[in-house]
Amino acid sequence: MQHVAIADQVDELHDPTSFITKYIWSQDHKVIAIQYGSTAIFVGLIALALSGLMRLQLGFPDTFDFIDPSSYLQFVTMHGMIMVVYLLTALLLGGFGNYMIPLMCGARDMVFPYLNMLSFWFYFVSVLILLASFFVPGGPTGAGWTLYPPQAILNGTPGYDWGIILMLVSLAVFVIAFTMGGLNYVTTVLQARTSGMTLMRMPLTVWAIFVATILGLLAFPALLVSAIMMLLDKLIGTSFFMPALVSLGENLDYTGGSPVLFQHLFWFFGHPEVYIVALPAFGMVSDVISVHARKNIFGYRMMVWAIVAIGALSFVVWAHHMYVSVMHPAFGFFFATTTLIIAVPTAIKVYNWVLTLWKGNIHLTVPMLFAIGFIFTFTHGGLTGLFLGNVTIDLPLSDTYFVVAHFHMVMGVSPVMVLFAAIYHWYPLMTGRMLDEGLGKLHFWVTFLGTYAIYLPMHYLGFLGVPRRYFAMGTTDFIPASAQDLNASITIAALIVGAAQMIFIYNVIVSLRHGKKAGKNPWRATSLEWQTPDVPPHHGNWGPELPKVYRWAYDYSVPGAKDDFIPQTQPVLEGEQSEEAEAMRK
Amino acid sequence: MTTNIEKTSSFEESGVTGLVADWSSDKQAFDMPWGKLMMWIFLLSDTFIFSLFLTSYMKVRMSVTDQWPPVSEIFALTIYGVHVPLLLIAIMTFILITSSGSMALAVNYGYRGDKKTTAILMFITAVLGASFVGLQAFEWSKLIFDEGIRPWGNPMGAAQFGSVFFMVTGFHGFHVTCGVIYLLVVAWKVARGDYEKKGYAIVEICGLYWHFVDLVWVFIFAFFYLW
Ligand code: HEM
Ligand SMILES: [Cu+2]
Numbered sequence: 001m002q003h004v005a006i007a008d009q010v011d012e013l014h015d016p017t018s019f020i021t022k023y024i025w026s027q028d029h030k031v032i033a034i035q036y037g038s039t040a041i042f043v044g045l046i047a048l049a050l051s052g053l054m055r056l057q058l059g060f061p062d063t064f065d066f067i068d069p070s071s072y073l074q075f076v077t078m079h080g081m082i083m084v085v086y087l088l089t090a091l092l093l094g095g096f097g098n099y100m101i102p103l104m105c106g107a108r109d110m111v112f113p114y115l116n117m118l119s120f121w122f123y124f125v126s127v128l129i130l131l132a133s134f135f136v137p138g139g140p141t142g143a144g145w146t147l148y149p150p151q152a153i154l155n156g157t158p159g160y161d162w163g164i165i166l167m168l169v170s171l172a173v174f175v176i177a178f179t180m181g182g183l184n185y186v187t188t189v190l191q192a193r194t195s196g197m198t199l200m201r202m203p204l205t206v207w208a209i210f211v212a213t214i215l216g217l218l219a220f221p222a223l224l225v226s227a228i229m230m231l232l233d234k235l236i237g238t239s240f241f242m243p244a245l246v247s248l249g250e251n252l253d254y255t256g257g258s259p260v261l262f263q264h265l266f267w268f269f270g271h272p273e274v275y276i277v278a279l280p281a282f283g284m285v286s287d288v289i290s291v292h293a294r295k296n297i298f299g300y301r302m303m304v305w306a307i308v309a310i311g312a313l314s315f316v317v318w319a320h321h322m323y324v325s326v327m328h329p330a331f332g333f334f335f336a337t338t339t340l341i342i343a344v345p346t347a348i349k350v351y352n353w354v355l356t357l358w359k360g361n362i363h364l365t366v367p368m369l370f371a372i373g374f375i376f377t378f379t380h381g382g383l384t385g386l387f388l389g390n391v392t393i394d395l396p397l398s399d400t401y402f403v404v405a406h407f408h409m410v411m412g413v414s415p416v417m418v419l420f421a422a423i424y425h426w427y428p429l430m431t432g433r434m435l436d437e438g439l440g441k442l443h444f445w446v447t448f449l450g451t452y453a454i455y456l457p458m459h460y461l462g463f464l465g466v467p468r469r470y471f472a473m474g475t476t477d478f479i480p481a482s483a484q485d486l487n488a489s490i491t492i493a494a495l496i497v498g499a500a501q502m503i504f505i506y507n508v509i510v511s512l513r514h515g516k517k518a519g520k521n522p523w524r525a526t527s528l529e530w531q532t533p534d535v536p537p538h539h540g541n542w543g544p545e546l547p548k549v550y551r552w553a554y555d556y557s558v559p560g561a562k563d564d565f566i567p568q569t570q571p572v573l574e575g576e577q578s579e580e581a582e583a584m585r586k
Numbered sequence: 587m588t589t590n591i592e593k594t595s596s597f598e599e600s601g602v603t604g605l606v607a608d609w610s611s612d613k614q615a616f617d618m619p620w621g622k623l624m625m626w627i628f629l630l631s632d633t634f635i636f637s638l639f640l641t642s643y644m645k646v647r648m649s650v651t652d653q654w655p656p657v658s659e660i661f662a663l664t665i666y667g668v669h670v671p672l673l674l675i676a677i678m679t680f681i682l683i684t685s686s687g688s689m690a691l692a693v694n695y696g697y698r699g700d701k702k703t704t705a706i707l708m709f710i711t712a713v714l715g716a717s718f719v720g721l722q723a724f725e726w727s728k729l730i731f732d733e734g735i736r737p738w739g740n741p742m743g744a745a746q747f748g749s750v751f752f753m754v755t756g757f758h759g760f761h762v763t764c765g766v767i768y769l770l771v772v773a774w775k776v777a778r779g780d781y782e783k784k785g786y787a788i789v790e791i792c793g794l795y796w797h798f799v800d801l802v803w804v805f806i807f808a809f810f811y812l813w
Pocket of ligand 2: 274318
């Protein structure tokens, strides 16, 4: 029995007419995606500015009076939290998930558009609550993005009052928003594909976003639960996470709670979160590479199973963030082992990207440059992850700049590289115009080289023992004075990279009106989103009839074919050698 | 060759081959309406929330330094001078399980298209749910006013007893309350005949949620009252 609802209706949806229903209370997945995306980029810019301020302090201590130790901690915290949750998660899933899933699966919209709209507005409210914390007494929380109790809610930590409360409330609202969106994404992928679109014909972008969303639906509960418990500790004086302690010479009323419980809950969310942002990036980069190398993705089936395997494994590695929390050595052994096992499917993916490039007809377009840049940064970040996954190596490196360098390479810069690749790649679809290629290349080279100028030296600082989250290095025996020069150079690089992002913003805004007209399918891609009757697609996506899918999304450079790509909607010809069948046999 | 486009599953085969046929089909992987699948996935996510609450409770209970309060004493009612442990809870549990029964009947009548009986049964379910919440309020007030138990402390022992108890039963009670509202809204729409064309799957979706809330209660019951 087939169940008919909006995404399946034969007759075309009618465009909403008023400005408000079209652009504000819109239920169209594409508009919601843009709303999500622009809000996320907006807060992302705030986080970028905060990182600039931190770098100014680190590079040139004692020069900027307005940055004091407390505000430094607040900047670190807000920067980290915004980047991970409010920028990357929102942009990758709320933005690209929303835009791509219905188009790539051949649906008219998400299965429950109204819920989808609510999802955005809840996200928007969570952002407002978060930003409000800059304006309350005491300012935003300075507890670090991990928000570890007991210090997070105790006098002595900046923002221990209003700041932390608003942060926790904002996160709880974010979880609700994510859940509403996530339920939609999963259901749409499972139930609302068009005819011919089997799961194993979906582009890897959809696969990856699908699995990442499932991870989110199972991991965000841990964040919600820990936020509720910490709010209770803060507001009504329960002692879930708070042991008996003396603070500033005063005996507190707390007794018998367990700070380590919070760490477990937080990282049970926190580690899958890394993959919630990494997996969509994996998926999108696979598609970008395949299109711009004019080659089918190497090992499609393996890529799908690697995504699923990584997703499953990511729930059993969380305590590798807690090696220094006095864990039983047997647990350390367990979590080190699982962590290293995850490297296997991850390495498979890297090999497959490289093998897709191998002997491909590589077009060094801007999206492709960013995609290749991603392979570099991700491999580097992944390799240092193997170091840190081992207990004995992690112990001395934990909480040093080595860790800062590692996670920025692997989950900071790498997903951002893919986001840029994706924006340059799909901007023509979303707006009908191309982004400027020259500015794009400039943006790429400054960002890519700058990334290395920033983060490579940080590994070395970490080896020296420079601790993370410190306002100033002070004078110690083990850190040579020359480390300060390195810090200054990192800051200069960071400011340049930050400025380069303005080129990008300028490009995005100006090209909206003045960009070259893209026409249909400018990259000559096979997947469904490029086969819509109008560019950019209208409300309802497909005109009167849903597309029919006859092949997978990777028929590039098929021998004997007229063009070097065959769209998914093109029936299989008599006697055609199917690359798909070939890939499925492997 | 994998060239034919129609790969739609008939959803009629069973066993492993059926599973493979469903999952390798186009259009949809499960033979159910969107709302129902979405409810299943939501409940899976909610299961994680409750499991994490209960796991945290276990961890807290095992690591507190003070004595855990004597649970069987606290949860006893004294009626006409007779001390009956777990009486109130037994009644509450009985009510909730009965409500699952009436819900199941409602689903059944819904699929037969008997909108009057369905609406009545859903209404009964909602009333049972509301009385559960009422009894819970009674229990809370007894603990708070008679026994002096507060979320941040109590005279009998570890402060965390009150903290987790109020948090977890409160969260569950919130679910029941939402369920009651949801049931009333849907019952009203059923009675009005909104689903005559669309079909009565919504009743089953409601039922899924309701049974889930019941099931969670069984765990809470076991962990809080019997441990
Ligand atoms: C130009 C780009 C960026 C620069 C210059 C930058 C710089 C910094 C600096 C200076 C710190 C504080 C280090 C410390 O004192 O411990 C930091 C922390 C952090 N950054 Fe970035 N960052 C950038 C981009 C990103 C991105 C894209 C992410 C996304 C994941 C990210 C995530 C984090 C996190 C999670 C922390 C840790 C916060 C904490 O310790 O609580 N950063 N970053
Ligand atoms: Cu991790």
